[in-house]
Amino acid sequence: MKKIYHLKTCDTCKRILKQINLDGFEIQEIKSSPVDKEQLQEMYAFTNSYEALFNKRARLYKEQGLKDKNISEAEYKELILSEYTFLKRPVAIVDDEIFVGNSKKTVEELIAKNA
Template sequence: MKKVYFLQTCDTCRRILKEVNTAGFERQEIKANNITVAQLEEMYALSNSYEALFNKRAKLYSAMDLKNQNLSETDYKQYLLDEYTFLKRPVFMVDDEIFIGNSKKVIEALKTKISSL
């Protein structure tokens, strides 16, 4: 399986999608096509954490004052399903591995994985 979840209006996502060879990837724009419970559970199966998938830099995170709340994995899951901006993006799923976010380390590991296919 090769899939990427991204936000079209995100400059960082657009840059990474140009930088990474996404030939053969199923692409899902998360604002137009919200992630489903099944898709989120599939991501969870690879990451073992809803918190790892959660974007704590989202404006809504500050606006809702979530940093001062004690959130459980169930809370993170629900927020991810309720609001697309809470997904740390982009999320690449390649075979049985998941690459979450846009850090240089994650993107380099992703490129290495793709080049080895």
């Protein structure tokens, strides 16, 4: 399986998608087609952490005062399902591996895996 979850208005996502050979990928734009419980559970199966999938750079994270709270795994899950901006992006699943976020190392690993 090859799948990428991204945000089409995100310049970083656009840049990363240009670097990847997208042949064979299912691409899901998370604003127009938000992640559902099954998809999030599938991502969780790779990471064993909703926090690892959570975008702590999201504006709402600061606006809602979440950075000052102790958030449980269940709360991370519900926050991601309630608002697309809380999913760290892009998220790419390639065969038996997941690549979460846009760090240089993560993007390099994704490109190497998909070469």
